[in-house]
Amino acid sequence: MTAQPEIYFEDFSEGQEIELGSVTVDRDEVLEFARRYDPQPFHVDEAAARASIYGGLIASGWHTGAMMMRLLCDGLFLRAAGMGSPGLDQLRWIRPVRPGDTLTLHGRVLTAKASRSKPDRGAVDISYKAFNQDGELAMTFQAVTLFARRHPGETT
Secondary structure, three states: OOOOOOEOHHHOOOOOEEEEEEEEOOHHHHHHHHHHHOOOHHHHOHHHHHHOOOOOOOOOHHHHHHHHHHHHHHHOHHHEOEOOOOEEEEEEEOOOOOOOOEEEEEEEEEEEEEOOOOOOEEEEEEEEEEEOOOOOEEEEEEEEEEEEOOOOOOOO
């Protein structure tokens, strides 16, 4: 978080679209991540990956999630008065992500609700979609994030 956040709970509204940036998938990073955390053959061995149902090397879904987390940080969280998240739901890896793909993350606010018991914060439920360079859906997830209120106790 920056010294003085730019974004607070009050800055979110139902239906709001959020553009969170793009990242290009690097082959060496795909291999490094998979060797350490998800060493399945189609993530770490190019010959085995070519012979698999994927027809080539693909990023681990967990690596894709980590790249999306970086986009969330750079595109939102590091500028916001974020207070963490109780978790995410409906995580889906829709399409294989390959080295050289460029993924773009979009968010849509589903709800923004001020806390009744803790007037210093509110919960924002956002649906996220990651698309590749061809506009094809690659990954989806939904997450609730807590944000501090700019003026705790105000009603919205």
